[in-house]
Amino acid sequence: MRLPRFDYLEPANLEETLDLLSTHRDDVKILAGGTDLLVRMKKGLLKPKKLISLKALDELSYIKEENGVIKIGSRTSLSDIIHSNLIQKKAEALFQACEKIGAVTIQHCRGTIGGNILQDNRCHHYNQSEFHRSGRQACHKDGGKICYARDEADRCNSTCQSDGATALMAIGANLTLAQKGGERTVDLDNFYTTDGIMPFAMESHELLKEIAIPIQGAKSAYKRLAYRSAIDYPIVCAGVLLKPSDTDKNKIADARIVVGAMGRAPLFLAKASSSLKGKNLTDKDAFKNAADISMNSAAPFAVHNVGATLEYRCDMVFEMVFQALEQAAIAVKK
Numbered sequence: 076m077r078l079p080r081f082d083y084l085e086p087a088n089l090e091e092t093l094d095l096l097s098t099h100r101d102d103v104k105i106l107a108g109g110t111d112l113l114v115r116m117k118k119g120l121l122k123p124k125k126l127i128s129l130k131a132l133d134e135l136s137y138i139k140e141e142n143g144v145i146k147i148g149s150r151t152s153l154s155d156i157i158h159s160n161l162i163q164k165k166a167e168a169l170f171q172a173c174e175k176i177g178a179v180t181i182q183h184c185r186g187t188i189g190g191n192i193l194q195d196n197r198c199h200h201y202n203q204s205e206f207h208r209s210g211r212q213a214c215h216k217d218g219g220k221i222c223y224a225r226d227e228a229d230r231c232n233s234t235c236q237s238d239g240a241t242a243l244m245a246i247g248a249n250l251t252l253a254q255k256g257g258e259r260t261v262d263l264d265n266f267y268t269t270d271g272i273m274p275f276a277m278e279s280h281e282l283l284k285e286i287a288i289p290i291q292g293a294k295s296a297y298k299r300l301a302y303r304s305a306i307d308y309p310i311v312c313a314g315v316l317l318k319p320s321d322t323d324k325n326k327i328a329d330a331r332i333v334v335g336a337m338g339r340a341p342l343f344l345a346k347a348s349s350s351l352k353g354k355n356l357t358d359k360d361a362f363k364n365a366a367d368i369s370m371n372s373a374a375p376f377a378v379h380n381v382g383a384t385l386e387y388r389c390d391m392v393f394e395m396v397f398q399a400l401e402q403a404a405i406a407v408k409k
């Protein structure tokens with residue numbers, strides 16, 4: 076498989092990058108590590124006229140703590156995140172998620188956290204070679220009017236399989252999006268559309284600049300299931316956050332449960348999360364109940380498009396959420 080032709084642009088700094096994005100808009104794509112983008116281009120899923128490389132933008136590569144917030148530049152490598160003491164100690168779920176992404180080669184050589192969040196949704200009916208796809212009628216995402224993953228679907232239900240996004244949503248991250256002349260901040264919870272073709276609520280002239288994580292005196296954990304232990308995407312995953320009460324460290328004051336690889340976006344499960352408020356950190360029945368609610372809440376969003384049967388993936392939501400809750404509870408008690 077060969078890459079289609081494109082112009083390669085290498086701006087020297089953020090300002091130049093935003094100028095280029097503003098000029099070329101829908102004709103360009105940002106190239107960070109390229110481990111998602113170039114694979115899609117080779118498969119003929121995307122043919123941008125120009126690529127804007129972030130190679131020279133060291134200013135977007137950092138991890139720091141400022142005023143109770145962890146700030147990560149979007150071009151920071153997955154490897155830098157994995158090796159950061161700050162992330163290991165205060166954003167455990169993100170550390171655990173990044174450790175699982177792809178393989179050491181993807182983490183160390185190229186993959187960035189920005190590219191991880193913004194990798195395209197996937198579907199095994201669609202993420203195939205041009206030759207494979209030419210043998211059947213086009214689906215919504217390929218410009219047609221049908222969906223192979225859900226009968227009579229009026230839109231694309233391709234699945235978000237980003238480990239990083241699921242973990243970051245669980246720990247309450249928000250994103251700074253920059254464009255020529257301004258910036259805006261959006262909670263990851265509100266960053267997704269309801270269409271797998273354009274999954275992100277972001278304009279083509281915007282650039283993901285920074286990811287911010289509030290330090291909440293809480294502990295988090297991340298669990299995922301994939302066919303292989305490396306070089307594979309999750310077929311279901313869960314990120315959780317447990318915040319103990321200020322007055323009684325054994326009681327849960329607040330919780331967040333997010334399930335990934337089960338829908339067009341990571342799913343923040345409000346009912347399951349709130350079921351844990353006021354419960355004891357050692358209350359296994361409460362964790363089982365939250366995992367059960369998570370399974371029932373996530374099931375309607377999933378379609379058969381990332382491997383494994385739907386029934387199995389739904390059952391595994393229970394397991395991933397329960398295991399992540401147990402792990403976060405142990406971390407709180409330490």
Ligand SMILES: Cc1cc2nc3c(=O)[nH]c(=O)nc-3n(C[C@H](O)[C@H](O)[C@H](O)COP(=O)(O)OP(=O)(O)OC[C@H]3O[C@@H](n4cnc5c(N)ncnc54)[C@H](O)[C@@H]3O)c2cc1C
Nearest residue numbers: 105107108109110111112177186187190191193237238283
């Ligand atoms: C074999 C294999 C296994 C993989 N396994 C996993 C896995 O287990 N879990 C997982 O989550 N991912 C997996 N991936 C996907 C991918 O490698 C990672 O998500 C990686 O972190 C993507 O980062 P990147 O810098 O290479 O992104 P790129 O490919 O450079 O970019 C991805 C997308 O984001 C856009 N983009 C990137 N940065 C910005 C920015 N700052 N502003 C605006 N747009 C931007 C690009 O235009 C592109 O559309 C796998 C990929 C491969 C090839």
Ligand code: SF4
Nearest residue numbers: 198214222223231232
């Ligand atoms: S979910 Fe349906 S429309 Fe979307 S890529 Fe898969 S088959 Fe195509």
